[in-house]
Amino acid sequence: MKNALVINNLYAQTIDGKEILRGVSLTIKIKEKHVLMGPNGGGKSTLAQVLMGHPGYVITKGTIFLDGVDITRISVDKKAKLGLFLGFQYPVEVPGVNFASFLRMAFQEKKSVSLKIFKQNMQKNAKQLGLREDMTERSLNEGFSGGEKKKAEILQMSILKPRYVVLDEPDSGLDVDALQYIAHQVESLNYSFGLLLITHYQRILKYLKPDFVHVLVKGKIVQTGNASLASLIEEKGYNFLFQK
Amino acid sequence: MQIKKQIVLNKSGEVLLPIIWFGKEKEIIYDIYLAEKGASIKVLGVFFGTGESTVDVKVNIYHNSPETTSHFLLKGVLEDSSSINFDGLVKIIKGAKGSIAWLGAYLLLLSNASKGRAVPSLEIAENDIKAGHATTIGKVNELELFYLMSRGIPYEKSKMLLVEGFLSSVVNQLSKGKQSAVKERIAEYANNFI
Numbered sequence: 001m002k003n004a005l006v007i008n009n010l011y012a013q014t015i016d017g018k019e020i021l022r023g024v025s026l027t028i029k030i031k032e033k034h035v036l037m038g039p040n041g042g043g044k045s046t047l048a049q050v051l052m053g054h055p056g057y058v059i060t061k062g063t064i065f066l067d068g069v070d071i072t073r074i075s076v077d078k079k080a081k082l083g084l085f086l087g088f089q090y091p092v093e094v095p096g097v098n099f100a101s102f103l104r105m106a107f108q109e110k111k112s113v114s115l116k117i118f119k120q121n122m123q124k125n126a127k128q129l130g131l132r133e134d135m136t137e138r139s140l141n142e143g144f145s146g147g148e149k150k151k152a153e154i155l156q157m158s159i160l161k162p163r164y165v166v167l168d169e170p171d172s173g174l175d176v177d178a179l180q181y182i183a184h185q186v187e188s189l190n191y192s193f194g195l196l197l198i199t200h201y202q203r204i205l206k207y208l209k210p211d212f213v214h215v216l217v218k219g220k221i222v223q224t225g226n227a228s229l230a231s232l233i234e235e236k237g238y239n240f241l242f243q244k
Numbered sequence: 245m246q247i248k249k250q251i252v253l254n255k256s257g258e259v260l261l262p263i264i265w266f267g268k269e270k271e272i273i274y275d276i277y278l279a280e281k282g283a284s285i286k287v288l289g290v291f292f293g294t295g296e297s298t299v300d301v302k303v304n305i306y307h308n309s310p311e312t313t314s315h316f317l318l319k320g321v322l323e324d325s326s327s328i329n330f331d332g333l334v335k336i337i338k339g340a341k342g343s344i345a346w347l348g349a350y351l352l353l354l355s356n357a358s359k360g361r362a363v364p365s366l367e368i369a370e371n372d373i374k375a376g377h378a379t380t381i382g383k384v385n386e387l388e389l390f391y392l393m394s395r396g397i398p399y400e401k402s403k404m405l406l407v408e409g410f411l412s413s414v415v416n417q418l419s420k421g422k423q424s425a426v427k428e429r430i431a432e433y434a435n436n437f438i
Contacts, residue, residue, distance in 0.1 A: 052394050055386045080396035092391035096409030105405070106395035139409070156395065 002068055005084070005194055006162040010062035020046040022219035023062070028164060028194040035205065035230060036198045037180040038216035039238050044198045045089055047216065048168040052086040053079060058130045066164065079108060083163030087170055089198075092241040094140040101153070102140050105160055110160075112230060113169040125158045128188075130181045137165040154185050160188070166196045169206040183207030246271040253312075256282025257348045259352060263289040263318075264425055267326065267428050269291030276305045278312035278343075289318030290416050293326025293358065294433060300329045301435055307336040307343045307373075318349040319414045321407050323359035323433075330362040332377075338369040347377040351411050354403065406410075 005028045012021040020043045025125050029033050038044050044158065050057045051064060053076040064072045071079050094102075113193050123138055129151045141149055157165055167186075173180055183204055186195070193196070203228060213229040214221045214237065222242055223229065247269050252257060253276070263272060276285055287303065305314045320328045336343045364377035370428035384406055392402035410429065415426055 052391070055390055075398050075399065076390060076400070077398045078392040088391065088394075090385050094388050094391065094409055095408070096412035096421055097392075097405050102392070102397075102405065103395075105396050106400070108274055152313045160395065240435075 001027070001065065003194075004028060004065075004067070006063075006065040008063045010050070012046065012057050013060055013244045015058060018128065019060075020057070020219050021050060023212050024219065024221060025062075026144065026196075026214065026217070026221065028196055031192050032212065033195045033197065033208065033210045034189055034212045035210040035214055035235060036196060036214050037200070039163075042216045043219040044216050046219075047200055048089075048166045048196075051166055052076060052084065057185070065229075066182055070140070077109075080106075080160075080162070085157055085160060085162030085165045087150075087165065087167040088177060089152055089168040089172065090143045091149040093142045093144075093146075095139045095142050099138055099140045100136040103136075103156055106156075107159060122155070122159060123154055126180075126187070127226065129158075129185050130153065130178070134147070135217060147175070147178040150174060151182060153180065154182050158185060158189060161191055162193060164194045164196070166198070168198045169200065170197070171199055179204055180207055182214060188234055202230050203241055205230050246273075249292065250275045250277070250286060251285070252279050253283035253285060254280050256284070258284040258286060258313075258386040260419070261285055261287045261391065262369045263287065263291075264400070264420055264422065264426060265291045265293075265299055265301075265320075265325070267293055267299075269393075271300045271302075273302045274304070276314070276316065278307050279309060279314075282311050283309065284313035285315070287314070287316040287318075288417050289316075289320070289416070290321075290411060290414055291318065291320030291328055291351075292411075292427075292430065293320070293322045293324075293328060295324050295326060298327045298329075302331050302333075304335070305345065305347075306334045307340045307345060310340050310343040312340060313344045314346070315344075316347045316349075317414050317417075318362075319411050320349075320351045320360065321354060322351060322360055322409065323354040325355070325357035325359075327359035327404070330360075332362075332364045333367065334365070334375060335367045336370050337375050340370050340427045341371045341372040343370070343375075345373070345375040348405075349379045350410075351379075352382045352384065352407065353381065354371070354407070355369055356361045368389070375406070400434075400437050404430075 010024040013019040081102045099185050215223040332347050347364045349362040360381045362379040
């Protein structure tokens with residue numbers, strides 16, 4: 001399917017053989033906002049990591065198609081080049097690698113840009129996120145506070161403009177101000193993309209209105225609904241889903 | 245090829261000693277004597293092995309006077325079947341009060357066939373000093389690699405970014421001229437496959 005990220009019956013396990021995803025199917029079209037919720041240990045973060053190609057997991061069954069291209073088993077950098085982006089829950093600190101040079105290098109894999117224009121854009125977006133100016137001159141994620149790391153992920157996204165964005169708990173550990181910055185930046189990006197937002201909390205949904213809400217339990221999506229499903233979960237917890 | 249040098253510091257003030265290896269020498273030996281009060285040396289080692297290059301490195305630092313300082317930092321990157329065999333000794337004699345010594349050696353193995361060995365030793369006969377050492381020998385961090393690649397940077401380029409990042413803490417302390425020389429050599433190497 002063109003203009004969609006299609007996950008079909010995806011099974012994945014850790015490299016030491018523990019099965020985590022047990023048949024996930026999900027279609028995210030361009031311009032759609034999907035939210036993935038679910039109890040701890042249900043496989044939310046694993047799904048995000050498996051989609052991107054984390055070395056700690058193996059896909060045992062199922063497929064992932066991006067704009068009609070089978071990306072199930074292609075390399076991580078190729079997935080990114082085709083337009084997949086993962087905003088990490090725990091962004092990796094990379095000592096000695098300068099944030100700005102790294103991001104420009106990533107950008108230039110797709111399009112060349114002068115250093116001056118690139119930096120102007122980056123600084124503008126950094127400012128919109130409420131990031132300190134000197135941050136982009138530091139080592140990648142090294143010594144960043146929790147909030148800075150999350151914002152820096154969104155900054156990378158806003159520069160790389162991927163077609164499909166998976167944000168793995170961008171709201172965990174953030175205060176309300178930071179949350180608003182992030183939600184606002186994601187909402188105000190001036191191009192079309194499909195979003196899969198993984199979250200524990202309903203509070204980010206105050207600022208980011210989803211089209212679909214899915215609940216992942218034990219490696220499978222057990223319920224799909226609209227924004228009201230999130231409110232229901234907030235109110236009653238996940239157990240009500242199983243009481244019917 | 246061999247480098248064998250003896251350095252005697254007879255006055256106070258810091259001396260910078262870069263040791264840069266890109267596979268040429270087979271043996272590198274330095275004996276460093278901090279002979280006068282307040283003498284201080286900073287040794288910066290950048291090692292980059294490719295092919296079958298191999299080197300034995302022996303550095304002995306003697307704190308023979310009070311308030312002498314040595315700061316030794318070696319970072320080595322080993323590709324293909326290259327190897328480094330490093331022995332570092334810091335000796336602080338009785339009476340060299342107020343001396344400070346730090347010995348750090350860190351090796352990054354880029355291939356399964358490359359080998360690193362790093363053994364630091366401290367021989368200390370004086371109580372009123374500060375001294376420490378650290379060594380690590382490791383491979384490229386898979387999660388760091390995953391993170392860089394997840395932004396669309398291919399494997400080999402990501403690996404070189406990590407190599408540059410790994411070396412940066414020592415390279416950045418070199419003189420400007422030496423810095424660009426080292427960066428050029430690494431870029432030259434990277435161009436072979438990027």
